[in-house]
Amino acid sequence: MTASERAAEPSAATGAPSFAQRYWRLSAFMRDRAAVVAALFLLVVAAAAILAPLIGLYDPNDADNAMRLARPGAAGHILGADQQGRDMLARLIWGGRVSLLIGVAPTLLASALGLILGMLAGAIRGFVDQLIMRVLDVVFAFPLVLLAIAISGVLTPGIRTEIISITIVLVPYVARLVYTTTLGVIAMPFIEAARAAGASQATLLARYVLPNVLSPVIVYATTLVGLIIVVGSGLSFLGLGVQPPTADWGAMIADGRVVLRRAAHVTVEPGLLILTVSLAFNFLGDGLRDALDPRAARR
Amino acid sequence: MANPILEVRDLVTRFGSPARGVTVVDGVGFSLYRGRTTALVGESGSGKTATALSVMRLVESSGATVAGAVRYDGQDLLALEERAMRHIRGARLGMVFQDPLTSLNPALRIGSQIAETILAHEAVSAGEAWSRAVDLLKRVGLPAPAERARDYPHQFSGGMRQRVMIAAAIACSPEIIIADEPTTALDLTVQAKILRLLHELQREMGAALLLITHDLGVVAAMADDVLVMYAGRIVERADVDTLFHAPRHPYTQALLACVLNIEDDSRAPLEPIGGQPPDLRDPPPGCRFAPRCPRAVAACRQVDPQLLPVSNRQAVACLLEQKEAAYG
Numbered sequence: 363m364t365a366s367e368r369a370a371e372p373s374a375a376t377g378a379p380s381f382a383q384r385y386w387r388l389s390a391f392m393r394d395r396a397a398v399v400a401a402l403f404l405l406v407v408a409a410a411a412i413l414a415p416l417i418g419l420y421d422p423n424d425a426d427n428a429m430r431l432a433r434p435g436a437a438g439h440i441l442g443a444d445q446q447g448r449d450m451l452a453r454l455i456w457g458g459r460v461s462l463l464i465g466v467a468p469t470l471l472a473s474a475l476g477l478i479l480g481m482l483a484g485a486i487r488g489f490v491d492q493l494i495m496r497v498l499d500v501v502f503a504f505p506l507v508l509l510a511i512a513i514s515g516v517l518t519p520g521i522r523t524e525i526i527s528i529t530i531v532l533v534p535y536v537a538r539l540v541y542t543t544t545l546g547v548i549a550m551p552f553i554e555a556a557r558a559a560g561a562s563q564a565t566l567l568a569r570y571v572l573p574n575v576l577s578p579v580i581v582y583a584t585t586l587v588g589l590i591i592v593v594g595s596g597l598s599f600l601g602l603g604v605q606p607p608t609a610d611w612g613a614m615i616a617d618g619r620v621v622l623r624r625a626a627h628v629t630v631e632p633g634l635l636i637l638t639v640s641l642a643f644n645f646l647g648d649g650l651r652d653a654l655d656p657r658a659a660r661r
Numbered sequence: 662m663a664n665p666i667l668e669v670r671d672l673v674t675r676f677g678s679p680a681r682g683v684t685v686v687d688g689v690g691f692s693l694y695r696g697r698t699t700a701l702v703g704e705s706g707s708g709k710t711a712t713a714l715s716v717m718r719l720v721e722s723s724g725a726t727v728a729g730a731v732r733y734d735g736q737d738l739l740a741l742e743e744r745a746m747r748h749i750r751g752a753r754l755g756m757v758f759q760d761p762l763t764s765l766n767p768a769l770r771i772g773s774q775i776a777e778t779i780l781a782h783e784a785v786s787a788g789e790a791w792s793r794a795v796d797l798l799k800r801v802g803l804p805a806p807a808e809r810a811r812d813y814p815h816q817f818s819g820g821m822r823q824r825v826m827i828a829a830a831i832a833c834s835p836e837i838i839i840a841d842e843p844t845t846a847l848d849l850t851v852q853a854k855i856l857r858l859l860h861e862l863q864r865e866m867g868a869a870l871l872l873i874t875h876d877l878g879v880v881a882a883m884a885d886d887v888l889v890m891y892a893g894r895i896v897e898r899a900d901v902d903t904l905f906h907a908p909r910h911p912y913t914q915a916l917l918a919c920v921l922n923i924e925d926d927s928r929a930p931l932e933p934i935g936g937q938p939p940d941l942r943d944p945p946p947g948c949r950f951a952p953r954c955p956r957a958v959a960a961c962r963q964v965d966p967q968l969l970p971v972s973n974r975q976a977v978a979c980l981l982e983q984k985e986a987a988y989g
Contacts, residue, residue, distance in 0.1 A: 550763055551758060551760055551763040551764045552763060552764050552765055552766045552767075554714075554719060554758070554764075555756070555758050555764040555765070555826070555829075556766065556777070557719055557722075557750065558717055558719060558750055558751060558755075558756040558758070559750065559751035559755075559756075559777070559778040559781065559829060559830075559832075560747050560748065560749075560750040560751030560752055560778065560781045560782055561747075561751075561777065561778075561781055562747060562781070565777070565781065569766075569769065569777060570766050570768075570769075573766070573768035573769065574766070574767065574768050
């Protein structure tokens with residue numbers, strides 16, 4: 363550690379690091395250039411999506427026949443227009459609201475649920491372990507997309523249904539990762555040492571298991587976001603998620619495939635956006651892992 | 662001698678099912694006294710660590726059953742509820758583990774780990790627990806404790822990590838410290854420093870120290886009383902002078918013969934003990950050391966010797982020695 367880093371650390375009054383300082387080290391994160399660039403990129407994309415109604419875009423659903431399949435760079439349409447003459451930039455930004463929500467919300471929900479279930483199953487062996495893991499195995503046995511379709515089909519279509527169904531499908535993936543990691547962590551001597559020091563089961567899980575399980579989950583979750591954006595678009599393509607004409611990157615790709623040979627930009631633009639956003643989440647995950655894991659931070 | 666602070670009676674620790682299990686600790690009994698160091702000696706697999714973990718009630722979670730009694734402060738620790746036991750662990754009974762590399766949580770600053778122990782037992786603020794942790798680090802001789810408390814375990818050397826472990830173990834001023842091979846993973850020079858530290862702290866606090874080791878040099882330097890363990894049983898108990906100068910059990914004698922003596926010029930080869938310790942899933946009848954014992958007679962293979970006093974300073978579980986002590 364350098365002197366400047368140490369100076370940035372906790373209050374001199376008690377010397378005790380705050381909760382945030384114990385787990386999160388900004389300096390380690392800032393050193394990872396790719397992660398910082400990725401985080402900035404995602405911030406811009408997210409800000410654009412959130413501020414979509416305020417930044418003077420075309421109405422994303424407003425069809426202008428004269429501008430059908432306008433090339434990128436056409437007057438007034440920087441990124442061109444689709445086959446109905448709707449502005450691509452407006453649709454990409456408005457679609458980002460849906461796609462980012464579909465990518466991030468189920469991942470967060472599933473990570474939280476998976477962490478709780480996986481840690482409980484890993485820590486409390488026997489009946490609890492068997493019950494949780496076998497039920498999750500049943501969910502796990504179904505193909506991911508098929509199960510999401512089935513659940514969406516039962517509930518009323520819409521964004522909320524899409525989030526719920528994808529969350530349910532994802533929980534076993536996260537829970538399994540947490541479960542195996544927890545088993546490994548619990549076998550470590552420092553757990554026995556903590557118990558010998560009088561730590562309760564709750565303390566053990568919160569202070570000893572969770573910090574050691576968190577970083578693989580964060581890395582895994584960030585890789586899931588990209589996948590989920592694609593799965594979500596699949597659901598909307600099948601009419602089980604977001605309903606047309608609401609834009610969503612996956613649905614835009616689906617629309618564009620009809621005119622792929624004549625006007626590739628209608629497909630390529632949302633495709634590139636999904637690609638870069640997914641990549642950015644991956645880089646962000648690597649950076650977060652380094653910031654959260656004291657050992658990885660020294661590279 | 663004063664009243665023991667901790668008294669272990671007929672401790673039996675068994676892993677596995679009743680039909681197909683292993684009894685790793687078989688009828689062990691001993692007492693610990695304030696201000697005294699008791700060494701528990703034996704080779705790997707003799708049940709030393711299992712004995713310590715049984716006393717701490719830390720083996721049940723790995724599927725072991727423990728019988729017997731551990732009397733401490735007017736109660737039987739083995740009969741306590743887990744909740745009540747948790748308040749004793751770390752607060753009244755501190756434990757130092759063998760491997761300081763893996764016995765510290767890699768994801769927590771070391772100051773937090775020590776503060777964690779204090780917070781588990783005392784109603785103090787997080788800030789106060791932290792400043793006490795820093796004091797403890799200072800007390801165990803860690804340089805720049807206020808800064809180092811914010812570092813993570815991987816930033817420390819083995820010896821420094823063991824100092825941290827010791828600081829955590831004494832955080833709540835326990836009356837009993839159990840140190841399980843505290844120096845086995847360390848360099849010789851560091852070993853000596855850590856042992857001296859343990860010794861000083863124990864003296865200052867007036868605590869009882871149970872020192873588990875296989876190193877007879879450590880025993881000679883540290884212990885007041887010695888328990889020799891073989892195949893799950895205590896085979897000899899004596900004060901440290903008696904044990905080194907007049908060992909009675911053939912196993913203790915063989916153990917001492919394995920040690921290099923610098924002052925001995927004879928260049929006599931070291932004498933390893935022939936054979937292997939018995940398979941505890943199916944221990945031999947009679948004395949468990951009999952198959953390896955050079956003096957064993959027929960009776961040794963049939964009669965199971967009990968640990969009986971042969972003088973007021975020594976007890977031994979050997980038929981031949983008991984007979985000799987009785988009839989001279």
